[in-house]
Ligand SMILES: Cc1ncc(C[n+]2csc(CCOP(=O)(O)OP(=O)(O)O)c2C)c(N)n1
């Protein structure tokens with residue numbers, strides 16, 4: 001029986017006090033323990049950012065990759081080694097700005113893996129610039145003293161319309177619920193997207209209020225495509241704690257009889 005601590009690497013996280021990513025780490029090790037995943041059968045892949053440090057702290061195979069490239073790395077690994085449980089993780093900047101194109105196509109490809117996005121609506125590691133999920137009127141960065149004026153990205157709506165199989169939103173302040181959703185996401189075949197509101201108290205101190213602002217997603221939001229789309233279009237982004245959408249669309253995988261020849265692989269994995 002592997003307890004959650006056995007999934008910790010022993011490396012002490014360097015996140016700031018109060019960073020939401022600590023709870024994400026706890027929820028993830030709890031989820032791995034609940035599933036009794038053999039550590040040697042799990043790979044956790046990230047890009048760059050505070051949140052993307054997470055593979056360092058988990059006792060599974062890890063890859064701290066290039067900024068914005070967690071998903072292509074994870075996709076390649078899962079296709080080459082379908083026997084592994086593959087998890088990709090990172091921040092909103094990593095996933096939706098530089099990695100935005102990969103995000104859309106990962107949803108469309110539907111390879112069997114789980115993508116954990118620690119969304120703090122800011123670039124934490126590079127000291128607090130606005131990210132794609134930052135509200136247009138946020139004036140906390142010297143680079144955008146009048147706000148960005150840009151419409152905030154709606155990652156889950158995009159995940160839905162581009163074909164993700166499993167979509168959920170959670171709050172790092174409720175790690176028990178988060179662990180339950182991660183268990184479901186990892187179990188679910190296909191591309192699972194779990195957006196986690198994970199506060200950055202250093203550059204977004206007002207996010208400490210998220211604990212008073214989040215509300216539970218009503219059951220009706222988890223039904224079919226249309227109701228999930230309607231819910232997400234009307235939602236303010238603070239509804240958490242549930243699976244919003246789940247389908248059984250067949251995950252993409254390489255056919256078993258491939259010769260392993262690169263041109264054949266190219267043909268099979270049409271971009
Ligand atoms: C190609 C490239 N461009 C830019 C950077 C600089 N950079 C490092 S982390 C980061 C943003 C991280 O923000 P986010 O993904 O939201 O993660 P957080 O730090 O908030 O967890 C940027 C722009 C980089 N390392 N590589």
Ligand code: SF4
Nearest residue numbers: 015016019050124200
């Ligand atoms: S800068 Fe923000 S995201 Fe980065 S470790 Fe500190 S609190 Fe967490």
